[in-house]
Amino acid sequence: MQRLKTAMIEKATALLTSGEVSKVLGWKKGELGFDVEPAVFTSVDSLVDFTYDAFCGANLSKYLVEESKKEGKILVFLKPCDSYSFNQLIKEHRIKKENVYTVGIECQGKVDPYKLKENGIEFVTDASETVDTVTVNGKEFKKEEIILGKCLTCTKKLLSYDDVISFNEKREPSLDRFEMVKKLEAMTADERYAFWKDQLSNCIRCNACRNVCPACTCTKCVFDNDNSGIASKANSDSFEEKMFHIIRAFHVAGRCTDCGECSRVCPQHIPLHLLNRKFISDIDRLYGEYQAGEDTESKGPLTNYTTGDVDPSDVFGGK
Amino acid sequence: MQKIGVFVCWCGSNIAATVDVKKVAEVLKAEPGVVISENYQYMCSENGQALIRNAIKEHGLTGIVVCSCSPRMHEATFRKTAESAGLNPYMVEIANIREQCSWIHKDIEEATEKAIILGRSAIAKLKLNAPLTSGESAVVKRALVIGGGIAGIQSALDIAEAGYEVDIVESAPTIGGNMAKLDKTFPTLDCAACILTPKMVDCAQNENIDIMTFSEIESVKGFVGNFKVQIRRKARFVDEKKCTGCGVCMQKCPSKKGKNEFNMGLNNRPAIYIPFAQAIPNVAIIDPEQCLKLKNGKCGLCAMQCQVNAIDYTQKDEIIEREYGAIVVATGYKPISLENFNEYGYDTYKDVVTSLELERLMNAAGPSDGHLVRPSDHKEPKVITFIQCVGSRDTSGCGKPYCSKICCMYTAKHAMLIREKYPNTEVHVFYIDVRTPGKNYDEFFRRAVEQYGVDYIKGMVGKVYEENGKLMVQGSDLINNEQVVIPSDLVVLAAAIEPNPSVRKIATMVTASIDTNNFLTEAHAKLRPVESPTAGIFLSGVCQGPKDIPETVSQASACAAKVVGLLSKDKLKCNACVSHSDEMLCTGCSVCANVCPYGAITYVDKEFRIGGGKTELRRVASVNEAVCQGCGACTVACPSGAMDLKGFSNKQIMAEVDAICKR
Known part of the structure; x- marks a missing residue:
């Protein structure tokens, strides 16, 4: 990991010095070690705070919606999962590609700070990792014990970039990403309703999921638009407020790359990504396997009609 | 302040028998904004329309709600009524209290309550209506006929005769379709080739007709008057212009x-x-x-x-694009596959044939030069048994629920022709019912029985099996109430017909609707039988429902008359209910353009103020109103709600839903 970070800083320094880019989008060290946050570096000197380690879970691609509008070219480091979001945003004309220099970087799963806390680690003094293990404050963990939920099922690969930094150290996924979706599908409607009612009742509507989601980049979100008729539809039933998540899942259906940011940032630990994964699994079943963000040109299955498209009721029944 | 008039129609007893129309009018009168509420026996009649016109003038109405039949039936009528009284035609809303209410309810109280709710919902929508005006678009004076069977040929000839250019696109290497394969045609027994081939030649020689065989429709874009069609001219590896057909x-x-x-x-x-x-x-x-x-x-x-160097092994498929004002679908039929009817042994025994195969066996240009022999040993059959309704009128799910309509007549024809040419042959026909309505049809069938001695057995066949070199046809004779087994040399199955499978793809491309049996749906079963509900798309022949040749030809000509009526116009009125983008909300994500079937959406970079005296350039959607057909696909696809449809705005639809849910 250290050599990857060194290579990244070298790359950033070279491009800033040559003037090819004027900014760098990466991650900045925090005070507690695990509280790494996305940051824009505008000079070689400022790169002293630049980091890339086992805590860089945050997806950088959405920041480019605003950053790429500004003057000057920006260098961005994209983990495999971030790259899919990046491509999807390019496809939707949300990022000005000509203003971005992309560098793909490999990733073997990022640590979940909550899992650290569960293991009694409140702050990080030193950390190192191999493909399958992470050592924090001298204590060694297996990756599957400590990494983010989204990383446990990750099968994403490096795509195409202006440049790639990789030492060909890839971690294999520990779980099938649709396992929980299948469990939910096996439930009766009442059980499933109870599950979601229980989960979503924890929501405090902090909007973190929406704000972090790379598919949620509307100029004005329907939930912030009094004219949309959705902003505050029904307050008669406390659960109806939670329809927010279901409406949001519909809005990103077919565009969601399954980057898992929604669940990562949820302070209430709601498994929001399951709603999106249900859509992904249905889309795969109806229209053949489709990975949003794998390319920048193809039309998504939900916004493309071909004469070969099936009638959903032929697959799921219900006619 | 809005002044709304409500007009509740009885539709004779169609609505009034199940809906208390007086009560509906009375209750809706109390709705805020409603200044007059009337009921009348036939609102669409001249008197009914006069009542609406007078009310608009007298009360200075700003909008009207007509509680009546489906808007597809009379929305246009009432819009004209409103316009003639000086009201914008788009300030009219229809509450469908017939198809969606009186026709499907039995209980008066329930139906009345629902009619009131539907009325309220239309009033709620009307309150958000805005006057709209429609533009105009030009008409391309050329028609496309998809399918070159007798239906397509007749439609094309009639359109061409009227002076318009017409293209026939046929998927087979030649035009002629199924009719070209037939031997004789009922009820006059003239030879199919003798009456069809001159028409085919007429097509080839007509200057207004361009025939594209071995070609398929690749894509259809546009709308009535302005279709853009891509046609795939499949490689035939022979240069059509050079080949002389010498053979x-x-x-x-x-x-x-x-x-x-x-x-x-x-x-x-x-x-x-x-x-x-x-x-x-x-x-x-x-x-x-x-x-x-x-x-x-x-x-x-x-x-x-080849003397003329017509062979070209390197020929590739070619895609050409043409513009049309109207499209005629004449894709025809094919006999069903018999895989679900193993009991008749079609796949097992060579001498079990379909009626269309029999046509070829009897045809002078067929494989046996018109000499009727069995496919297995080329011997003359002495006993021939026909089985009717193979897959027709079948509710078991193996076949088709409908009557294929042509089989009774062609079976009688086959039986008669065989008895005429081979008098020593025994002919049996198993039937469920013999259905021969039509001019000179029943007389024809009776001739088969009475003059030619064909043995008609009322009953169905259970199975066909082989014994001692004979095909044993085991069936029931319902009139004599007994089981019969007929040792036969040849068994002929009158297989049901179904629409050509390509019609599904074509229907999708031209956005024409299709029924559960894959027949194209007409705009109105009785009053608009040759038009599709999609403007500019017309139906000719069996693609719309089973038909014999005389009926097909009449429909094809009717269809041509409709096409000519359309092509003779210079301009068409556009739809006023088009979509538009709220540029303040649009993110330029292209989702709407992806789903737009008409290519009506493009993107422009526009400068917007973002506060602090700054501006930014944003990519936003822009709708070409002359091309938009108001289908609304973009409004549902738009994630930020920037796309909206005039006359059917999201707000209006929500207002309708709210009005329905309100207690």
């Missing part, structure tokens, strides 16, 4: 194992072939599956023999 290549071709499609696969043809002697165009085609040159590069005999 030398066919004789020289060493690969002679292709199934002869024209003869229903009953004999073989060479890899290079002309489908039949009177084919139009009379041009050869190479079957790449069979051609040795195309398969492994070794041969090329046909090219060597």
Whole structure:
């Protein structure tokens, strides 16, 4: 990991010095070690705070919606999962590609700070990792014990970039990403309703999921638009407020790359990504396997009609 | 302040028998904004419309709600009424209290309550209506006919005769369709080729008709008056312009194992072939599956023999684009596959044939030169048994629920022709019912029974099996109340017909609706039988429902009359209910353009103020109102709610839903 970070800083320094880019989008060290946050570096000197380690879970691609509008070219480091979001945003004309220099970087799963806390680690003094293990404050963990939920099922690969930094150290996924979706599908409607009612009742509507989601980049979100008729539809039933998540899942259906940011940032630990994964699994079943963000040109299955498209009721029944 | 008038129609007893129309009018009068509420026996009649016109003038109405039949029936009528009284035609809303209420309810109280709710919902929507004006678009004076059977040929000839250009696109290498395969035609028994081939020649010689055979529709864009169609001209490996149809290549071709499609696969043809002697165009085609040159590069005999150098092994599919004002769908039919009817042994016994195969066996140009012999041993059959309704009127799920309509007549024809030509042959026909309405039809059938001695047995066949070289047809004779077994030499199955499978794809491309049996739906079963509900799309022949030749030809001509009526107009009124983008909300994500079937959406970079005296350039959607057809696909696809439809705004729809849910 250290050599990857060194290579990244070298790359950033070279491009800033040559003037090819004027900014760098990466991650900045925090005070507690695990509280790494996305940051824009505008000079070689400022790169002293630049980091890339086992805590860089945050997806950088959405920041480019605003950053790429500004003057000057920006260098961005994209983990495999971030790259899919990046491509999807390019496809939707949300990022000005000509203003971005992309560098793909490999990733073997990022640590979940909550899992650290569960293991009694409140702050990080030193950390190192191999493909399958992470050592924090001298204590060694297996990756599957400590990494983010989204990383446990990750099968994403490096795509195409202006440049790639990789030492060909890839971690294999520990779980099938649709396992929980299948469990939910096996439930009766009442059980499933109870599950979601229980989960979503924890929501405090902090909007973190929406704000972090790379598919949620509307100029004005329907939930912030009094004219949309959705902003505050029904307050008669406390659960109806939670329809927010279901409406949001519909809005990103077919565009969601399954980057898992929604669940990562949820302070209430709601498994929001399951709603999106249900859509992904249905889309795969109806229209053949489709990975949003794998390319920048193809039309998504939900916004493309071909004469070969099936009638959903032929697959799921219900006619 | 809005002044709304509500007009509740009885539709004779259609609505009034199940809905208390007086009560509906009374209750809706109390709705805020409603200043007058009336009921009348026939609102669409001249008196009914006068009542609306007078109310608009007298009360200075700003909008009207008509509680009546489906808007597809009379929305246009009432819009005209409103316009003639000086009201904008788009300030009219229809509450459908017939199809969606009175016709489906039995209980008056329930139906009345629902009619009131539907009325309220229309009032809620009307309150958000805005006056709209529609633009105009030009009409391309050329028609496309998809399918070159008798239906397509007749439609094309009539359109061309009226002076308009018309293209026939046919997927087979020749026009003529199923009719070209028939031997004789009922009820007059004239030979199919003698009456069809002159029409085919007329098509070829008519300056207004362009025939594209071995071609398929690739895509259809646009709308009534302005369709843009891509046509795939499949490679036939023979230059149509050079080939003279001399047929030398066919004789020289060493690969002679292709199934002869024209003869229903009953004999073989060479890899290079002309489908039949009177084919139009009379041009050869190479079957790449069979051609040795195309398969492994070794041969090329046909090219060597061809005097005019017409053979081109390198020919590729070509896609051409043309514009049309109207499209006629005439895709025809095919007999159903008999895989669900193993009891009749079609796949097992060579001498169990379909009626269309029998046509070829009896045809002078067929595989046996018109000499009726069994496919197995080429001997003359002495006992022939016909089985009717194979897959027709079948509610078991194996076949089709509908009557194929033509089988009773052609079976009588077959039976009669066989008895005429081979008087010593015994002919039996199993039937459920004999259905022969039509001019001179029943007389024809009776002649088969009374003069030609065909043995008609009322009953169905249970199975066909082989015993001592005979096909044993076991069935029930319902009139004599007994089981019968008829040892036969040839068994003929009157297989049901179904729409040509390509019609599904075509219907999707032209956005025409299709029923559960894949027949295209007409705009109105009785009053608009040759038009599709999609403007500019017309239906000709069996693609709309089972028909025999006389009916097909009448419908094809009717269809042509409709096309000519459309093409004779210089301008068409556009739809006023078009979509538009709220640029303040639009993110320029392209989702709407992806789903737009008309290509009406483009993107522009516009400068927007973002506060602090700054501006930014944003990519936003822009709708071409002359092209938009108001389908609304973009409004549901838009994630940020920037796309909206005039006359059907999201707000209006939500207001309707709220009005329905309100207690």
